[in-house]
Amino acid sequence: MAEHNGTWWIWKVFWILLVITGVEVVLGIIKPEFLLTQVIGTSILNILFILLTLVKAGYIVQVFMHVKYEKKAMKYALYLPSLILIPYLTFILLTEGSYLFS
Amino acid sequence: MSSNADLIQDTNHWGGGSRPMGARYGKLMMWFFLLSDALTFSGFLTAYGLMRFKYESTWPIAENVFTHFPGLEGDQPLLYVALMTFILIMSSVTMVLAVNAGEKMNRGAVTNWMLWTIVGGFIFVGSQAWEWYHFIMGDSGAVETARQEILHVYNAEGERLSFSQIVHGMEEGHASNHGETFTKTEVLSSMKGDASLYLKEPGKAGRAFTHAESVAFLEAGDVVQGANMIHNEYGRKQFANFFFFITGFHGFHVFSGVVINFVIFYNVLLGTYERRGHYRMVEKVGLYWHFVDLVWVFVFTFFYLV
Numbered sequence: 323m324a325e326h327n328g329t330w331w332i333w334k335v336f337w338i339l340l341v342i343t344g345v346e347v348v349l350g351i352i353k354p355e356f357l358l359t360q361v362i363g364t365s366i367l368n369i370l371f372i373l374l375t376l377v378k379a380g381y382i383v384q385v386f387m388h389v390k391y392e393k394k395a396m397k398y399a400l401y402l403p404s405l406i407l408i409p410y411l412t413f414i415l416l417t418e419g420s421y422l423f424s
Numbered sequence: 425m426s427s428n429a430d431l432i433q434d435t436n437h438w439g440g441g442s443r444p445m446g447a448r449y450g451k452l453m454m455w456f457f458l459l460s461d462a463l464t465f466s467g468f469l470t471a472y473g474l475m476r477f478k479y480e481s482t483w484p485i486a487e488n489v490f491t492h493f494p495g496l497e498g499d500q501p502l503l504y505v506a507l508m509t510f511i512l513i514m515s516s517v518t519m520v521l522a523v524n525a526g527e528k529m530n531r532g533a534v535t536n537w538m539l540w541t542i543v544g545g546f547i548f549v550g551s552q553a554w555e556w557y558h559f560i561m562g563d564s565g566a567v568e569t570a571r572q573e574i575l576h577v578y579n580a581e582g583e584r585l586s587f588s589q590i591v592h593g594m595e596e597g598h599a600s601n602h603g604e605t606f607t608k609t610e611v612l613s614s615m616k617g618d619a620s621l622y623l624k625e626p627g628k629a630g631r632a633f634t635h636a637e638s639v640a641f642l643e644a645g646d647v648v649q650g651a652n653m654i655h656n657e658y659g660r661k662q663f664a665n666f667f668f669f670i671t672g673f674h675g676f677h678v679f680s681g682v683v684i685n686f687v688i689f690y691n692v693l694l695g696t697y698e699r700r701g702h703y704r705m706v707e708k709v710g711l712y713w714h715f716v717d718l719v720w721v722f723v724f725t726f727f728y729l730v
Contacts (some may be wrong), residue, residue, distance in 0.1 A: 363436050386519075
């Protein structure tokens with residue numbers, strides 16, 4: 323595979339993961355006022371944390387775990403169950419969870 | 425019309441060909457195991473989210489709980505867990521380097537990178553043990569009401585006080601109890617002696633109580649220091665339960681990952697894979713190791729950041 327010459331592509335992902343984690347930690351410590359506005363039930367900061375986490379997870383799965391270079395059938399076998407079932411479970415708990423108070 | 429060669433290719437993919445996914449049996453089964461494990465972890469984390477949502481007012485804020493850093497005094501929120509995350513990412517990188525070297529049949533490089541991966545795993549498990557130790561030992565202490573709600577002690581300036589500061593006074597006492605245990609009688613008599621002290625719920629929008637109410641709560645309740653599965657000083661009982669369970673289950677994955685990594689490393693040393701002609705076992709254990717890192721990325725976000 324052409325992408326696999328040398329090890330620069332591994333270190334590139336390392337720096338991306340490191341910088342994202344660094345940004346998360348700095349934001350978590352200073353908690354900037356303008357990011358604490360509430361939208362859809364939580365703060366912009368929390369949504370930002372979740373998005374950054376998904377970016378990190380994407381890099382780990384796609385590059386480190388090599389899914390980017392797998393066959394289409396393999397990608398579907400891995401992505402469809404996880405990307406349907408996990409958001410479904412989250413959605414159910416978020417909507418039905420409000421009944422805990424009634 | 426597609427050529428004959430294309431048709432044969434298609435038959436190989438879906439018509440009972442040997443490798444429809446383009447992956448060998450072992451790797452495929454590792455992936456399906458990881459998929460089911462991912463669903464297990466997502467079940468734990470969403471359950472954690474649900475309980476936290478239900479008990480918002482008494483759910484501890486992570487940055488008030490995990491504040492220690494080895495060798496540093498005072499509040500250091502997030503710093504230690506950031507270091508743990510860095511160690512795990514680093515050992516994931518050395519794992520990819522080992523897999524990459526394996527594809528090139530470079531035995532020396534595989535040995536080297538596998539060794540670094542194992543070292544990283546050990547440091548991570550050790551760090552987690554250190555964090556558990558501090559979590560179990562406790563920090564400031566708290567009052568548990570008769571209804572099993574956790575309340576923290578504050579003074580007129582709105583500072584949270586430890587039992588050590590309440591009983592020994594602000595000058596003599598420490599912000600952390602440092603392993604000293606205090607009885608209910610000691611804390612109660614000190615609280616009665618200082619009318620500015622009051623109790624407050626630990627959550628983000630926690631209620632505060634008057635001094636008289638606070639004394640009544642302590643009289644009917646008890647003091648809690650540290651954490652176990654039944655009581656913890658940080659807040660809701662479920663918080664400690666989920667902490668032990670989720671980080672414990674993840675830590676068990678890291679530990680078993682280190683053991684499996686070591687077995688593979690030993691086989692690399694023996695030259696097993698050199699004789700076999702490929703390093704696919706390194707790739708398979710690599711998938712498991714990256715998965716452990718992947719789960720930690722989510723645990724880090726939902727337990728420590730959000």
